[in-house]
Amino acid sequence: MTKFEALGLEQSLLDAVTDLGFENPSEVQEKAIPILLENETDLVALAQTGTGKTAAFGFPLIQKIDSSSRTTQGLILSPTRELCLQITNELKLYSKYIKGLNTVAIYGGASISEQAKQIKRGAQIVVATPGRMKDMIGRGIVDISKIDYCILDEADEMLNMGFYEDIKDILSNTPDEKFTWLFSATMPKEVATIAKKFMHHPKEITVGDKNAGATTxxxxxxxxxxxxxxxxxxxxxxxxxxxxxxxxxxxxxxxxxxxxxxxxxxxxxxxxxxxxxxxxxxxxxxxxxxxxxxxxxxxxxxxxxxxxxxxxxxxxxxxxxxxxxxxxxxxxxxxxxxxxxxxxxxxxxxxxxxxxxxxxxxxxxxxxxxxxGMEICEIQLYHLASKIRDTQINEEVANYLPAINDVLQGIDRDELIKKIISVEFSRFYNYYNKAKDLNTVDTDGHGERKRSKGERGEASSNGSVRYFINVGEKDDYDWMSLKDFLKDTLSLGRDDVYRVDVKDSFSFFNTDAEHTELILQTFSDFKVDGRFVNVEVSKNPGGSGRSGRDRSRGGGKDRDRSRGKRRDRKSSHGKSSHSGKRRSKKRDGFF
Incomplete structure (x- = not known):
């Protein structure tokens, strides 16, 4: 993949790239940056949010700005205060090694006099929401009559929010000879109208298909x-x-x-x-x-x-x-x-x-x-067990252990585990135990069309088998990578593995019943990086109902107990994706 060095960026920007920890440009950056640096041109770039668009227009804009002049040379319009501030902060990080370059944010909900002072001190780049920008132009606070570059970021969102007339009024105050760069996730007719009215033979780049959703x-x-x-x-x-x-x-x-x-x-x-x-x-x-x-x-x-x-x-x-x-x-x-x-x-x-x-x-x-309800209980039970396993011990508890041991005397290990789990789980179970099935009679979806196997898993309770696997987000899996791992390990087609639900330290997936023997044999003594990866059948039809281990494989309780010992010796790797915790529910008893 092309490195940032090959895109034509100056050393001051490359130093900032290094500080930010960027290694390889995203697709929109790789396509847009060389075009904008090598040409004076209008540009229409279609790319989803989260693809690195700010750097795609930010780096070329900063490199083209004359920091020795205090004249406003670049205007960036964005739909919201949050995005306006985010773009401003990112541009300041990109230009940290360029002396004299000043970027100012203009947005509603903040002091207009303070923003006016910042503009008066000199701002080569102004990042603004359309409403506040139009207000400041009307008051004569901002002069954009000499700008060289105008960027419309999230253009479709601005137009969806009703800023069409504001954008037209703002652009009418800019010189005809400026260059306009339009970045948008989709191309509705309003965006096409803006492009046609205010741009001259723009170059076009598209990341993915027009209007298509992200493949992730x-x-x-x-x-x-x-x-x-x-x-x-x-x-x-x-x-x-x-x-x-x-x-x-x-x-x-x-x-x-x-x-x-x-x-x-x-x-x-x-x-x-x-x-x-x-x-x-x-x-x-x-x-x-x-x-x-x-x-x-x-x-x-x-x-x-x-x-x-x-x-x-x-x-x-x-x-x-x-x-x-x-x-x-x-x-x-x-x-x-x-x-x-x-x-x-x-x-x-x-x-x-x-x-x-x-x-x-x-x-x-x-x-x-x-x-x-019972499917949720199964998931929450495993989640609680994982939470207990991963809880960091507070050593202050040691001071109370003698008295606690006296209270718990006579309770064996298995019974103690059941009691600990039940403290939280019973309230939760009691809420969902008799909860009704919320599914309509026919969840066949589109009705007239037949679904593919990948879609079929939810409805085919007779031929579909639900499995539990003891890996999850903490092992660096998500639904895409776990599906690929199972497909490659079992030599199955992509549509043969479906309903992949990844939790923190465990997951679930479905296959058609014909693959069950292959799956259980493959994972009977299977290791990844020295760690046992266990797959077991959940006896809940279609993935709902009580948690159940597949006793037909033999071993009964002894097999489960030996697995428990193996799990005790295992250590998860990777980082948990989320640190937020939910409060205990006052009524439902969720955890």
């Missing part, structure tokens, strides 16, 4: 009854104990309502919508970035500019009206080379929208069943 994102949908959206949301969260997600709602009212219900039920949740003050918004976003909030419930407008690389799930509580909006939602996960999952909760009448989105993003959705 797995798309899933769950068919529910109209009244079961919220219970389904809870089950999706409980099936993923380490979830770090954005939950999208259509309206501000629904956003606030869902967030309040989640908080009431004991989840670490927060709301992000247009009725919040800037201070409230900042508090929520800071808590989310620190993972003090695991489920951020947001409207599409309020979520513009969220740039957090390790979001594990995007949950569409309701589908958006525009397909392009879904592309932006799902682009919040699967960023910076990581994988992610986009979940959609739909009613039967909305299934036609899934088909439309598939055609636009050029990816298939997997029809999945809503987890049953």
């Amino acid at each position: 994102v797995q798309h899933e949908y769950y068919v529910v009854g109209g009244r079961d959206r919220y219970p389904t949301l809870k089950r999706l969260a409980d099936t993923n104990p380490d979830i770090f997600s954005v939950v999208f709602c259509r309206t501000k009212r629904d956003t606030q309502k869902v967030a309040e219900k989640l908080i009431e039920d004991g989840y670490n949740a927060g709301a992000l919508h247009g009725d919040l003050s800037q201070n409230q918004r900042d508090l929520v976003m800071n808590a989310f970035r620190k993972k003090q909030i695991q489920m951020l419930v947001a409207t599409d407008v309020a979520a513009r500019g969220i740039d957090v690389d390790d979001i594990t799930h995007v949950i569409n509580y309701q589908l958006p009206d525009e397909i392009e909006t879904y592309t932006h939602r799902s682009g919040r996960t699967g960023r910076a080379g990581k994988s992610g999952i986009s979940m959609v909760i739909v009613t039967r009448s909305e299934l036609r929208k899934i088909k439309s989105i598939e055609g636009k993003i050029k990816q298939k959705f997997i029809a999945k069943k809503i987890p049953t």
Whole structure:
């Protein structure tokens, strides 16, 4: 792969690249930077969020700016305050070795007089939201009549937010001979109109297919009854104990309502919508970035500019009206080379929208069943056991051990383990034990079309077998890499392994029943880097129901006990993806 040195960057920028720890350019950087450095040209770049677009236009812009002149030479328009600040901070890091270069952020919700002072001191690059920029031009505070470069970042998002007229007014104050660089995830007709009106024979680059979704994102949908959206949301969260997600709602009212219900039920949740003050918004976003909030419930407008690389799930509580909006939602996960999952909760009448989105993003959705109560109990039981195993011992406990041993005297090891697990697990089990099945009668998805084997796993309880495997995120697996590992190890086709659900230190997957013997034989005494990797059959049809070890393989309790000893000797490697912890639930007893 091409290194940054080969793209034509000056040494001062290469030094900054080294400090930032960048090694290889992303695809959009590799395509855009040489074009912008070697030519004076307009550019249209189509690439998903999280692909490194800021550096793709930031490095060439900084290199072309004359830092000895205090004239404003570059204008960057971005849709939100958060993105505006993020771009500004990144440009300052890129230009840290260039003396005299000043980048100023202009955005609403902050003192306009303070921003005016910064502009007056001299700003070669201005990063602005359209509304505040138009205001400052109207007041005569900012002069962009001599700029050389204008960058429209996240152009489709700005236009979706209703900034079309503002952008036209702002661009009308810029010189005709400037160069315009337009970066966008999708190309709706409004973006094409801007390009046609304000750009001259632009060069085009595309990362992936136009309007297509990121290939690192797995798309899933769950068919529910109209009244079961919220219970389904809870089950999706409980099936993923380490979830770090954005939950999208259509309206501000629904956003606030869902967030309040989640908080009431004991989840670490927060709301992000247009009725919040800037201070409230900042508090929520800071808590989310620190993972003090695991489920951020947001409207599409309020979520513009969220740039957090390790979001594990995007949950569409309701589908958006525009397909392009879904592309932006799902682009919040699967960023910076990581994988992610986009979940959609739909009613039967909305299934036609899934088909439309598939055609636009050029990816298939997997029809999945809503987890049953017992499936969730199984996952949470393993999660609790892993949590106990990985808990760092507080040595102060030693002072109390003699008295504790007296209290626990006469309880053998197995019974003690059961009691410890039951302290947390019983409340959880009691909540879900008799919970109803939320799946509609027919989750056959698109109805008229036959699903592929990869999609079929959720519905084929007769011919599909669910397995437990003792590796997960801590072993550096995600759903993509674990699927590849299983496929390669077992010499199966990619569609032969499906419903891959990766948790912190264990995972689940499905195959058709015909592969069961091969799988159990292969993993009967299988090691990776000296560690035993065990695969066992869960007796829950389709992956739901009670946890069950496959006794038909022989060995019974003795076999399980010997496996337990082996596991005691094993050590996980890699780092946990998420450090956020969920509060114990006041009513449900979740952990």
